[in-house]
Amino acid sequence: MIEMQDVGFGYHGGAELLSNMTLSLQPGMFHFLTGPSGSGKTTLLRLCYADLLPSSGRMSVFGQDLRGLGRDDIAMLRRRVGVVHQDTQFLDHLPVAENVALPLSVSGQAVDMDALRDLLGWVQLSAHARARPPSLSGGERQRAALARAVILSPDLVLADEPTGNLDWEMSMRLMQLLIELNKSGKTVLVATHDLNLIRAAKAQVAARVLRIAGGTLHLAGADL
Numbered sequence: 001m002i003e004m005q006d007v008g009f010g011y012h013g014g015a016e017l018l019s020n021m022t023l024s025l026q027p028g029m030f031h032f033l034t035g036p037s038g039s040g041k042t043t044l045l046r047l048c049y050a051d052l053l054p055s056s057g058r059m060s061v062f063g064q065d066l067r068g069l070g071r072d073d074i075a076m077l078r079r080r081v082g083v084v085h086q087d088t089q090f091l092d093h094l095p096v097a098e099n100v101a102l103p104l105s106v107s108g109q110a111v112d113m114d115a116l117r118d119l120l121g122w123v124q125l126s127a128h129a130r131a132r133p134p135s136l137s138g139g140e141r142q143r144a145a146l147a148r149a150v151i152l153s154p155d156l157v158l159a160d161e162p163t164g165n166l167d168w169e170m171s172m173r174l175m176q177l178l179i180e181l182n183k184s185g186k187t188v189l190v191a192t193h194d195l196n197l198i199r200a201a202k203a204q205v206a207a208r209v210l211r212i213a214g215g216t217l218h219l220a221g222a223d224l
């Protein structure tokens with residue numbers, strides 16, 4: 001699904017922040033990406049949805065080599081990836097339901113109201129459908145962000161520190177949804193520095209843990 005062979009990346013053509021990364025993201029698997037703050041987790045996720053392109057090495061996403069992809073190809077590729085950002089932005093003047101449906105309207109697709117209602121129910125936000133985003137709690141915001149990330153039925157879901165500002169109960173509630181997505185067949189990659197979260201999730205789902213250390217990627221051992 002995502003293949004990296006000796007991939008390196010440096011911002012603005014500068015020195016490589018990440019080097020010699022070799023990765024094969026397995027379809028249908030749950031993956032964690034961990035590493036200290038500033039190690040490059042967000043950068044790696046951005047490479048995975050072609051928001052950044054490698055400085056060196058070979059990388060393919062959904063079987064397509066990123067070298068030589070045009071703007072339209074990249075747009076098509078990104079539609080197959082749902083992203084929950086670290087700092088989720090909403091349009092505060094629009095209700096939560098419309099914010100969640102935004103990827104449909106932006107891509108010119110009709111909103112199936114029944115499907116939207118089901119999706120809001122799944123993330124336990126039915127009661128907040130007409131509310132404005134600023135009135136949501138942190139956990140509710142992240143669940144709305146997850147709903148928006150999956151409304152186009154992506155094959156791959158990337159979540160960047162999705163539980164960063166949440167208490168344990170809210171974090172686990174969000175993890176539960178990510179695990180359900182994975183059990184429904186989606187490939188999931190969650191970046192987090194929270195090892196307790198990884199341990200708790202691993203009790204429920206078979207997950208591969210990737211770790212960034214020393215500017216490159218490693219497969220973490222079982223001793224997390």
Ligand SMILES: Nc1ncnc2c1ncn2[C@@H]1O[C@H](COP(=O)(O)OP(=O)(O)OP(=O)(O)O)[C@@H](O)[C@H]1O
Pocket residue numbers: 011017035036037038039040041042043044161193
């Ligand atoms: N747009 C950018 N331009 C230049 N440097 C950047 C840019 N974005 C991030 N960096 C730098 O790249 C390094 C890795 O950042 P990144 O956000 O990928 O790390 P992270 O592991 O996700 O950190 P955190 O856990 O704190 O979110 C940091 O030193 C950061 O300052």
